[in-house]
Amino acid sequence: MSERAQLLLPIADDELVLGWRNSEWTGIAPFLEEDVAFSSIVQNEIGHARALYQLVADELGTTADALAFDRSPDEYQCSRFVELRLVPDWARTIARHWLYEEADEKRLEALKASDDPEVAGLAAKIDREEAYHRMHAQMWNERLAEEPRYLEALEELRPLVDGRGDHTREFAALWEEMTMVRRSVAGATW
């Protein structure tokens, strides 16, 4: 696998899995307004994953969907941090949202400076949308700034941000669920 694929796959996997996790709030967020906001964030995250997979897929002669769905669980390179199932804990959800956006901003800065024009261009495009996610995370970080359960969640999750390698047990269950329809009829178009 090329250096580019090795660089982009973990990021795509992070966006995909976090998008999946955040979509678990759909329909049950604390406010209708937040339900709508989280749905937008999910759509952006899945869109970013798709664009990143596409760059890799072109190189590997496969498709974005195949990369997103048809690998075995141990081939995914997302961090354990995005795998955690946090619903219905809003404090930990916002803590992860805030910590992820913080780390993602630095990662995107580095990608934007890449010598590879396709990678730099895509990173710039993604960053324009992430700017809104950061504003959203910032707003909630301020709202919950004095809430003890939020501060505890930040402490708990901060060390996990870039924990890669083994997967959590929750990831196996997520993978089962997100691929179940696709696996149900071999080789089918959906």
Add this chain to the structure above:
Amino acid sequence: MTEQEFLEYVQSGGQVETDDWMPDDYRAKLVKFIEMHGNSELMGVLPEREWILRAPTLQRKLALTAKVQDEVGHAQLIYRVVEDLGKPREQCLEDLISGKSKFHNVFHYPTETWGDVGVIAWLVDAAAIISQKALLKCSYAPYARIMKKICWEESFHILHGRDVILTMMNGADEQRELVQEALNRWWAPLMQFHGNPISPADDPMFQWRIKSQGNEEARQQFLDGYVPQIWELGLIVPDPKLGKNDEGVWEYTEPDWAELKHVVTGHGPQTAERLELRKTTRAETEWVRRTVLAEAA
């Protein structure tokens, strides 16, 4: 204006704004009707939300997430209309959870397979848009106005649903079976969707011109628009009596009106479970609303 004059006014096409005088009975009927619509949008999220995780391609995941997002957005808009009529959103949500207020029959049923996801987006949304288009002429103007945006968005859901179904019908035998089985499950609730064939003259919602069409008229429109498409895809409608008579009127097996009543009064196969999910997640996020409201105060 007397109540009689008001009635004549709305029956001749007149529209009412929030601050206009209106009879108490009209206001009560409006709140009940519009609140049920808001509840239905919100409860309509639940049959689909579990399938967001299982969507089989990135494109389907995006489309389904966007569809559900639209529905939550509709609930938000609709509850605002109810709020202006005097009932706050929080009260609507409480009454929904406690079972005091109702929501549409179709959202009381389980979503068994990805075939159901397609049938819901295509046919349930098609049935819904027929009712909603008739609300564009609602005598209560603020409700009629938001219906423009809602109908526009719903029409995309139908396209998404039709695409899900078409893809499966052009796929493997197992996929076609999923669609046929889903249609078999959803046909009865779909036929009940527009309500019993009460004459418009006896329907208070029509008399106040909250609705602008009768129940049977809506059902005929649904059958006319969609049965030919269902047949064209090679699907079988599970009603041997279904057909158009010489006068161009659809005939069908009498829907089970007792089932409809039983379901919408809170006894559908998924009613308890879905309301329980709303109740527990609402309790679990109560502290968030308290924190935010305390800051706003």
